[in-house]
Amino acid sequence: MYEALSALGSVVLDPYLLFLIFATTIIGIVIGVLPGLGATTGAALLLPFTLTMDPVHAIAVLATIYVSATFAGSITAILINTPGTSAAAATTFDGFPLAQRGEAGRALGIAVIASTFGGIVSVVVLCFAAPLLARVAYEFRPPEYFALTVFGLSMLASISSGGAVKNLIGGVFGVWLSTIGAERVTAIERFMFGNYELYEGLSFVPVMIGLFAMSELLVQSKMANQAAEYIKMKAVQLPSRADYKKIWKTVVRSSGIGTFIGILPAEGATVASMIGYSEAKRWSKNKEEFGKGSIEGIAGAESANNAATGGAMVPTMVLGIPGSGTTAIILVGLMVHGLRPGPYLFNEQVTAVYQIFGSMFVANIMFLLMGLYAAKIFARISLVPSAILWPIVFALSVIGAYALNSSMLDIWIVLIFGVIGFLARRFGFAVAPIAVGLILGKMVEVNLQNSLKIFNGEWWQIFTQPLAVFFLLLAFLGLCGPQLFRLVTRGSFDANDGQSN
Amino acid sequence: MVKQQIVPIVLTIVSIVIIYLALQLDLSPPMIVGDSMQPRAFPIFLMVLNLLLIAILAYQIFKTPPKQNEPINRVTWLSMVLMVLFYGLTVSTDMFIAITVVMFLLSLAWGERRPLIAAANAILTPFLIFLLFDNVLRIRFPRGILMNWYYG
Numbered sequence: 001m002y003e004a005l006s007a008l009g010s011v012v013l014d015p016y017l018l019f020l021i022f023a024t025t026i027i028g029i030v031i032g033v034l035p036g037l038g039a040t041t042g043a044a045l046l047l048p049f050t051l052t053m054d055p056v057h058a059i060a061v062l063a064t065i066y067v068s069a070t071f072a073g074s075i076t077a078i079l080i081n082t083p084g085t086s087a088a089a090a091t092t093f094d095g096f097p098l099a100q101r102g103e104a105g106r107a108l109g110i111a112v113i114a115s116t117f118g119g120i121v122s123v124v125v126l127c128f129a130a131p132l133l134a135r136v137a138y139e140f141r142p143p144e145y146f147a148l149t150v151f152g153l154s155m156l157a158s159i160s161s162g163g164a165v166k167n168l169i170g171g172v173f174g175v176w177l178s179t180i181g182a183e184r185v186t187a188i189e190r191f192m193f194g195n196y197e198l199y200e201g202l203s204f205v206p207v208m209i210g211l212f213a214m215s216e217l218l219v220q221s222k223m224a225n226q227a228a229e230y231i232k233m234k235a236v237q238l239p240s241r242a243d244y245k246k247i248w249k250t251v252v253r254s255s256g257i258g259t260f261i262g263i264l265p266a267e268g269a270t271v272a273s274m275i276g277y278s279e280a281k282r283w284s285k286n287k288e289e290f291g292k293g294s295i296e297g298i299a300g301a302e303s304a305n306n307a308a309t310g311g312a313m314v315p316t317m318v319l320g321i322p323g324s325g326t327t328a329i330i331l332v333g334l335m336v337h338g339l340r341p342g343p344y345l346f347n348e349q350v351t352a353v354y355q356i357f358g359s360m361f362v363a364n365i366m367f368l369l370m371g372l373y374a375a376k377i378f379a380r381i382s383l384v385p386s387a388i389l390w391p392i393v394f395a396l397s398v399i400g401a402y403a404l405n406s407s408m409l410d411i412w413i414v415l416i417f418g419v420i421g422f423l424a425r426r427f428g429f430a431v432a433p434i435a436v437g438l439i440l441g442k443m444v445e446v447n448l449q450n451s452l453k454i455f456n457g458e459w460w461q462i463f464t465q466p467l468a469v470f471f472l473l474l475a476f477l478g479l480c481g482p483q484l485f486r487l488v489t490r491g492s493f494d495a496n497d498g499q500s501n
Numbered sequence: 502m503v504k505q506q507i508v509p510i511v512l513t514i515v516s517i518v519i520i521y522l523a524l525q526l527d528l529s530p531p532m533i534v535g536d537s538m539q540p541r542a543f544p545i546f547l548m549v550l551n552l553l554l555i556a557i558l559a560y561q562i563f564k565t566p567p568k569q570n571e572p573i574n575r576v577t578w579l580s581m582v583l584m585v586l587f588y589g590l591t592v593s594t595d596m597f598i599a600i601t602v603v604m605f606l607l608s609l610a611w612g613e614r615r616p617l618i619a620a621a622n623a624i625l626t627p628f629l630i631f632l633l634f635d636n637v638l639r640i641r642f643p644r645g646i647l648m649n650w651y652y653g
Binding site for chain 1: 574611
């Protein structure tokens with residue numbers, strides 16, 4: 001406990017780390033306000049820049065991007081009715097109508113306060129929940145890990161916009177991508193086509209840059225010449241006492257919802273904000289205001305999406321299972337910097353872990369200050385012409401991908417996965433499941449192999465392990481639960497109909 | 502009908518090709534594999550699972566056909582062609598020449614009407630990124646016309 005507290009405190013005493021968080025908060029907000037460039041793309045683009053940094057500093061940079069870009073999406077959602085990130089989509093429902101009424105400053109003030117509160121609550125939960133979960137996960141053996149990873153993969157069904165089946169197909173392809181390279185036990189080369197640069201497998205970073213940044217470039221090219229309607233404002237306005245009175249319950253509730261949803265493997269800020277918004281509406285006494293500029297709607301969506309950031313870090317760091325596209329990149333960052341995600345991290349690198357948590361806390365304070373005093377300036381950045389912005393993204397993508405291994409192959413991987421990602425999105429497949437599948441793929445195969453060894457090749461013995469059965473059951477319910485529920489309720493409705501007839 | 506089912510068809514072909522390629526993988530001696538599985542087993546299992554999911558997807562599309570996609574627009578095609586041009590220029594000249602040319606053309610393709618602004622962006626951005634990576638991150642870039650001149 002003392003070690004954890006001193007590590008948290010050491011963040012404030014490390015001027016270089018504070019400077020990095022400050023600079024990255026600015027970059028994160030800029031990335032967040034630029035439509036199309038979200039936290040995931042931003043983290044993918046910045047990852048190569050962290051290569052020479054100390055591991056804690058590097059992960060702090062990525063986590064700060066995550067936190068600040070998630071908040072910043074609300075700035076454009078309110079001012080130009082275009083969510084800077086998908087997590088801010090629910091903020092447009094009430095943020096833009098309120099801005100149209102001439103209260104843009106008030107809307108942004110509510111968004112900043114709600115986001116900060118949600119973010120801080122989730123970091124506090126992260127500090128307490130992560131070590132507890134790590135203690136439980138410490139006892140996991142390969143069968144439990146295998147089942148847990150299957151559960152994580154099953155949650156891909158609801159990870160993002162694509163339908164459940166499409167997401168699962170993407171996830172399975174992602175897992176297959178992880179089989180490229182030399183097999184771990186036998187060293188037999190799989191799907192390498194004679195290219196020995198693939199011996200260690202596909203490098204995660206170029207695949208991420210391709211799937212998130214390069215494919216986004218191609219998606220955005222469709223909107224190359226579109227102009228946004230921009231609402232001017234004087235300054236960000238702090239909520240009044242009446243506003244606080246109206247929103248505090250919503251903020252607390254949505255922060256809890258967001259944190260919980262974030263903790264669920266593969267559920268991210270977008271889902272959290274949608275549920276935070278709908279719950280705010282459900283519990284509100286002023287339901288008729290929703291969609292017309294309700295401050296409760298803004299607060300519900302914003303506190304939930306930022307609360308999900310801390311929540312999503314729990315499975316990422318404790319179990320090595322990313323909670324969203326951005327945490328998938330943070331997970332890659334942990335691996336690249338030699339921090340092995342999983343329960344051992346909490347034994348071997350306690351100081352580093354709590355410094356990362358502390359950095360997230362500081363990042364929340366930083367974006368509060370910047371949101372209050374500089375949102376107006378940041379909002380102007382969203383008007384940078386896409387014809388200037390996206391060529392810069394192209395340059396950052398290819399140079400960043402090359403920097404990791406000094407390999408030209410990585411650049412071609414960026415371009416190939418950019419086109420694959422674009423085509424996938426065009427046909428309604430989300431790219432995040434492919435990325436998460438790629439990351440979790442090795443974990444599934446290795447733990448399955450180890451389980452088979454433990455049980456002398458008798459795979460069904462996995463089902464004799466209570467925790468493994470629990471996770472597999474959760475996976476089954478996650479995949480088939482909604483359908484079963486629908487069947488059961490339809491059956492009971494039919495029975496009721498029959499009785500009434 | 503075939504047009505609507507194009508995605509499941511393509512995915513099925515890809516899955517079958519992967520199964521075929523997996524079947525061509527060497528078998529490892531039982532002494533090494535032990536109680537574990539052959540290297541080909543996992544990818545084959547994945548693709549069989551995928552074929553099941555693709556069958557469900559095909560059924561879903563059959564039941565509720567999705568909206569027809571708009572054709573890919575000119576700017577997107579141009580952007581993809583520029584990626585191919587980037588490959589060609591990198592291989593034949595220099596990565597930074599390729600980035601500059603592609604950035605400039607990308608700006609114009611995306612509707613930038615001020616060639617000077619596009620050119621300034623195309624020259625300054627890679628130059629600044631290069632300075633950062635070369636001086637701070639100590640990355641050595643692939644040799645080409647410019648890099649040979651710079652590295653000597």
